[in-house]
Amino acid sequence: TVKAIVTAAGNDGGAASQSSPGSCDGAVNVAGILISGAKASASNFGAGVTVAAPYGSSASDGVGSSGAILSLGNDGTTSFIASPGGDIVLEVGGTSFSAPLVSGVVSLMLSVNPNLSASQVYDTLRQSARAFPSSSNCRNVGCGAGTVDAAAAISMARDNPPAVRSFPDSTDNDSGGGGGCSVARGASDGSLPLLLLFACGYAWRRLGAR
DSSP: OOOOOEEEOOSSSSBGGGSTTTTSTTOEEEEEEOTTSSBOTTSOBSTTOOEEEEOBOOOSSOTTOTTOEEEEEEOOSSSOOOTTTTEEEEEEBSHHHHHHHHHHHHHHHHHHOTTOOHHHHHHHHHHTOBOOOTTOTHHHHTOSSSBOOHHHHHHHHHHOOOOOOOSSOTTTTOSOOOTTOHHHHHOOOOOOSOOOOOEEOOOOOOTTOO
16 A cells, blocks of 8 residues: 655746646645745745745855755766765755655654555645745745654554545645656555655756765
8 A cells, every 4th residue: 555655846946837747736745944934946846835944055155054855875986986085074055865754754654653544644744734934935836745754643543643535635735646656546545554655856956066
């Protein structure tokens, strides 16, 4: 039983509904936001976005920039440099890094309530999401239901999950579907404990970005 398909909304700065596989009906499609709560300029947006999560950055001012996501990497530009000589820490950004954060939250939700259905996972993420700040452009352009809130999502999943419903329906990821949607459309809404999480997205990071 598929419990969630988590996808990156993409980094084209355009309509998320035009980007696959996030346009699949029922996908948990994740946009990227900055530390201010505003949409990251490159993140896709609009109809088809489920929730938002931190986007990170690839700033040029060294490791530790405000809002950056830190990741281990390798300093080789054309080939791998053996450890430890090639080991580096990168500042990274993109919805490819936003989506795994939401995948992690889904895993924590299922750890406290493994019987959650696909619809309950989807609805819990949306209903527990933190509202965007009043100054955020996400309120106008559309970055989903809000910023994913791990603590609130886990609490709701454990104590008061939404009712099970037919899923996906015409209101879920309102994008009209897209290519590569067979898994999302075929997902069962049962309660078997098998979890299949896809952190799909774009390889946005470039080697050597600091």
